[in-house]
Amino acid sequence: xxxxxxxxxxxxxxxxxxxxxxxxxxxxxxxxxxxxxxxxxxxxxxxxxxxxxxxxxxxxxxxxxxxxxxxxxxxxxxxxxxxxxxxxxxxxxxxxxxxxxxxxx
Numbered sequence: 001x002x003x004x005x006x007x008x009x010x011x012x013x014x015x016x017x018x019x020x021x022x023x024x025x026x027x028x029x030x031x032x033x034x035x036x037x038x039x040x041x042x043x044x045x046x047x048x049x050x051x052x053x054x055x056x057x058x059x060x061x062x063x064x065x066x067x068x069x070x071x072x073x074x075x076x077x078x079x080x081x082x083x084x085x086x087x088x089x090x091x092x093x094x095x096x097x098x099x100x101x102x103x104x105x
Contacts, residue, residue: 002062004034009066010052022051 011019016030023030024047025040032038040048049056058064 001065003060006054006059006066007034007048007052010054019048019051023047 007019016034017027019025020027020030023044025044029038029040029044030048033040045060046056049059052059
């Protein structure tokens with residue numbers, strides 16, 4: 001099963017826009033990737049997998065079948081909901097700072 005088939009199964013009828021928003025991707029990025037116009041880089045692949053609630057290595061390994069999501073079916077990351085949770089906000093800020101530090105190296 002390839003990553004597009006896995007993603008479609010996990011979408012469960014939701015639009016690409018919902019997943020793009022949850023993954024922090026620009027509009028139409030997912031539809032372009034699905035059409036083969038542009039494959040996501042590692043950073044986008046990780047954010048996509050997190051938004052879908054699955055490991056990135058599973059999502060892009062065609063030899064692996066479809067396991068249950070790591071979160072309840074249909075639960076997607078929502079940046080606004082995450083930002084309202086103080087612990088999640090702190091974790092997100094820490095991750096962003098680490099990423100900025102790495103970029104500066």
